[in-house]
Amino acid sequence: MSSILNADLHCHSVVSDGTLTPEELAARAAANGVELWALTDHDEIGGQHRAAAAARANGMRYLTGTEISVTFAGETVHIVGLGFDPDDAAISQGLYDTRGGRGKRAQEMSEGLAKVGIHGAYEGALKFVGNPELISRTHFARFLVEQGHCRDTPEVFRKFLTEGKPGYVPHRWATLKDAVHWITAAKGLAVIAHPGRYKFTANEEYALFLEFKAHGGKAIEVVTGSHTPAEFVEYADKALEFDFAASRGSDFHSPDESHCDLGELPPLPGALTPVWELLGDRIQQ
Structure with a gap:
């Protein structure tokens, strides 16, 4: 599969904080030309079997997904897991514990x-x-x-x-090591979601990438609804620098709230290794 595949590997349903059901998301993705899809609800995999069935019904290939909240250098960072076994007991328990807070x-x-x-x-x-x-x-x-x-x-x-405002309460999530381990132990692949969104210094971001890679992380999101066109270029360069595969996803939550609709992002730059090339045997037809 090439880098110009219309893959959308980051979105949310009512199972976490989206407003559409997995079935409605699948229909919307297919209508927008998505060929490979993943539902990545926050800290939850309860919608995975529904999403996979809906993808098949709409003629799309499917990768299992989730977006895990972790704490790194005092910031909340999101790690997307793709292609894991949705019935794996360890990842289910880890996510259950994370949701508890x-x-x-x-x-x-x-x-x-x-x-x-x-x-x-x-x-x-x-x-x-x-x-x-x-x-x-x-x-x-x-x-x-x-x-x-x-x-x-x-x-x-x-x-x-946000921090310093009346309704802000910090929460300590899983560790980076926890999240990557849960994903990889369940035969999946770990991806840093929208790295351009975090308020890290250059040194902190470098440390994030190094630690993520040391724990077995394999990819970063390059083309995402949370990045500007300039950040597409910046994180394409970072993917090459750290030998990461590249992922693509809208981060779609709702027709009324999301800046980017499912399947509407530009393709990945051609020099990168698409994350789906590392997950060929995990793609559900």
Whole structure:
């Protein structure tokens, strides 16, 4: 398979913080010309069998996926897993343990918002949650938009849900080593999601890439809805520098919120090794 394959290997359903079901996502991806698809819900693999069946029904090839939250150098970093066994007990348990911290964090976020006059945020956010174990800042943001506190979810994040704002509560996730190990032990491949999004210094990013590679990580997202065109070029160069394969994914969450629709990104630069070339035997036809 070539680098010009329309692969979308990063998106979210109602099983985590998206607004569409796996079946609706599959239909949308296929309608947009996606040929190889992966559903990568946050810290959750409960939608994988549904997604695989929906991909087949829509004539797409499929890779299993998830997006694992880890803490590195005081920042939350996301590691996408692709092509793993969705019935592997260890990755299921690891993700279950990671999800466990979200409920307490959500209650503390609600308490912080109440102090600035926004009451009932936890109960309000729950209305937008498909899976209560995965309540997140995105669900709070949708509630605050619904209530008229902000025009859209980016404004909510800027005013209320980032560091130093009333609804921000840090959470310690899994370690980088944990996430890569869960993925690789389940016969999958680990990818650093949207590296351009993290607020790292050049030295911190270098350390992230080195440690990720040392634990067995194999790829980074180069072409993603979270990157600018300049970052496509920057992280293509980084992939070559560190001998990483390259991944491509929209990071689609919702028709009303996402800047980039499924399947609408430009192709990977031709000099890179597409991540799907390393996963040929894991692609479901």
